Amino acid sequence: MTLQGLEKNFGEKIDNEVKIEPKDWMPDAYRKTNIRQISQHAHSEIVGMLPEGNWISRAPTLKRKAILLAKVQDEAGHGLYLYSACETLGITREETINDLHSGKAKYSSIFNYPTLTWADIGAIGWLVDGAAIINQVMLTRTSYGPYARAMVRICKEESFHQRQGFEILLVLSKGSKEQKEMCQDAINRWWWPSLMMFGPKDAESTNSDQSMKWKIKRKSNDELRQNFVDMIAEQIKTLGMKLPDDNLKWNEERNHYDFGEINWEEFWNVVKGNGPCNKQRLDARRKAWEEGEWVREAAAAYAEKRK
Numbered sequence: 001m002t003l004q005g006l007e008k009n010f011g012e013k014i015d016n017e018v019k020i021e022p023k024d025w026m027p028d029a030y031r032k033t034n035i036r037q038i039s040q041h042a043h044s045e046i047v048g049m050l051p052e053g054n055w056i057s058r059a060p061t062l063k064r065k066a067i068l069l070a071k072v073q074d075e076a077g078h079g080l081y082l083y084s085a086c087e088t089l090g091i092t093r094e095e096t097i098n099d100l101h102s103g104k105a106k107y108s109s110i111f112n113y114p115t116l117t118w119a120d121i122g123a124i125g126w127l128v129d130g131a132a133i134i135n136q137v138m139l140t141r142t143s144y145g146p147y148a149r150a151m152v153r154i155c156k157e158e159s160f161h162q163r164q165g166f167e168i169l170l171v172l173s174k175g176s177k178e179q180k181e182m183c184q185d186a187i188n189r190w191w192w193p194s195l196m197m198f199g200p201k202d203a204e205s206t207n208s209d210q211s212m213k214w215k216i217k218r219k220s221n222d223e224l225r226q227n228f229v230d231m232i233a234e235q236i237k238t239l240g241m242k243l244p245d246d247n248l249k250w251n252e253e254r255n256h257y258d259f260g261e262i263n264w265e266e267f268w269n270v271v272k273g274n275g276p277c278n279k280q281r282l283d284a285r286r287k288a289w290e291e292g293e294w295v296r297e298a299a300a301a302y303a304e305k306r307k
């Protein structure tokens with residue numbers, strides 16, 4: 001088939017909501033965009049294990065520890081589904097991981113902030129997983145088949161994560177004066193970085209237009225951010241806490257909450273590698289990779305022996 005014919009076929013599949021599968025012809029740029037986004041997503045899942053993993057040994061009860069352990073393991077699983085989806089596009093897992101370690105590939109800005117108290121674990125579950133769900137429910141309908149299917153399972157697990165985070169904060173919000181303060185303080189610190197998870201404003205988003213045409217993305221960064229604000233502004237009422245934004249107000253005409261301006265300088269600073277924990281996070285991932293070499297070797301030798 002001619003290149004023109006292949007492009008026409010591809011375009012028709014996108015128009016008719018037929019998923020693109022690994023062996024289908026696809027434009028090079030479509031493949032590259034998916035590799036970029038899926039690998040960044042995979043990296044975010046495994047780097048995201050670090051701030052929460054930091055609290056496994058200090059969870060306040062055995063039950064809390066067991067729940068947190070399960071959640072952090074879920075994130076590793078999400079990373080695995082996504083690295084596998086990425087491999088179907090013709091890049092090896094090693095290449096993808098090397099790009100993370102060399103600093104070439106990005107991962108979500110949110111994981112470059114520290115977890116200072118137990119309430120941060122609640123705030124991450126509620127706000128960070130909450131933001132992730134809003135973004136990922138959209139991605140269950142993304143046009144690349146393996147990515148869409150990975151998202152279905154991930155979203156189910158994220159819903160549980162969000163509820164466990166909210167429940168941690170609910171308990172703290174009904175506790176002692178110190179616990180209430182801890183809860184409010186965690187919300188204050190995680191609110192704005194959570195809004196940044198959706199990426200730059202639409203006007204400054206370099207990839208959105210093309211990704212929307214290819215139906216990789218179905219909603220813009222600002223649309224998803226607004227959905228998130230509308231959801232959280234209601235949920236926080238149950239906690240009896242406040243979001244740290246004096247401009248947050250229901251807008252009758254728009255049928256949405258208005259909210260204040262994000263500190264974009266801070267966002268880009270973190271994305272460029274200068275956030276509070278960027279160095280610590282990458283160092284931890286590189287160390288884990290080096291120390292896990294014998295496990296990879298043993299697994300490969302075992303697989304070879306069973307052939």
Ligand code: BYC
Binds near residue numbers: 040109128
């Ligand atoms: N942080 O053109 P734009 C989780 C980059 S993990 C860092 O709008 P796009 C969880 C962007 O990559 C949640 N960089 O980009 C895990 C681009 O740079 P490049 C992770 C960001 O791709 C453990 C540039 O800025 N979720 O759920 O159209 C525990 C311009 O942006 C960020 C995903 O990864 C950021 N926040 O849209 C708990 C979802 N935002 O690549 C929870 C999948 C933007 O051109 N990803 N950049 O050099 C997406 O949906 C999209 O990639 C984004 C950005 C909406 C994030």
